[in-house]
Amino acid sequence: MSSENDYDKLTKEEREARDKVDREREEAEQAALPYKWRQELGEVDITVPVPxxxxARDLAVIIQKKKLSVGFKGQEKIMEGELCREIKLEDSTWTLEDQQSLLIHLEKLNKQQWWDNILTHHPKIDTRKIQPENSKLSDLDGETRGMVEKMMFDNQQKQMGKPTSDELKKMEALKKFQAAHPELDFSNAKIS
Incomplete structure (x- = not known):
């Protein structure tokens, strides 16, 4: 697997090509799972097709703070294992829809973090490429929306080992100050 630095050195076309290959691999891995899932910052919804x-009484569904088990009573599990993150147990539920889909709603404990996968042993998605639904962001007032967009940007920057928006502002301010005061030595300056 290549590092992020390699990715940063690629041309726009090379990045798009790599992203396309990664997206296709990710989609194939996710399609092979016995369920479909989607997430928002605060919650995860899982759909498990059943005959x-x-x-409901045919099913054995166990939702725990950090574990999930789904199957039919007395049979092998459809999915079972450790959740990638903790959930709020009291706000997590499951229902059977049209006697053919098991819907599991998990409320995230940490509502500021995208999940890589549902169960830790299942293939991961690239959370840096998640595009939240704009309709949700547009529902927010300007100040809150700006704060959420800043948090999303800073989270992506941190995951890539790059400076956050506040760090970028400090670096910019230091550059302007250096330009205005070329007589000062900033070689040992630290930004924190």
Whole structure:
């Protein structure tokens, strides 16, 4: 696997090509799972297809703070393992829809973090490429939206080992100050 620095050195076309390959691999890995899932910053929704006519009492669903187990009573599990992050147990639920889909709603404990996967042993997604639904952002007032966008930017920057918006502002201010005062030595200056 190549490092982020290699990615930064690629041309726009090379990045798009690599992103396309990564996206196709990720989609194939996710499609092979026995469930579909989607997430927002505060919650995860999982859909598990089950045979038509399934009744709730046929299912064995165990939701714990850091574990999930789904299957039919007395049979092998459809999915089972450790959740990638902790959930709020009291706000997490499951329901059976149209006797053919098991819907599991998990409320994240940390509402500021994207999940890489549902179960730790399942393939991960690249959370840096998540595009939140704009309709949700546009519902926010200007100040809150700006704060959320800044948090999302800073989170992406941190994951890539790059400076946050505040660090970038400090660096810019230092550059302007250096330009205005060329007689001063900034070689040992530290930004914190």
């Amino acid at each position: 038509k006519g399934t009744r």
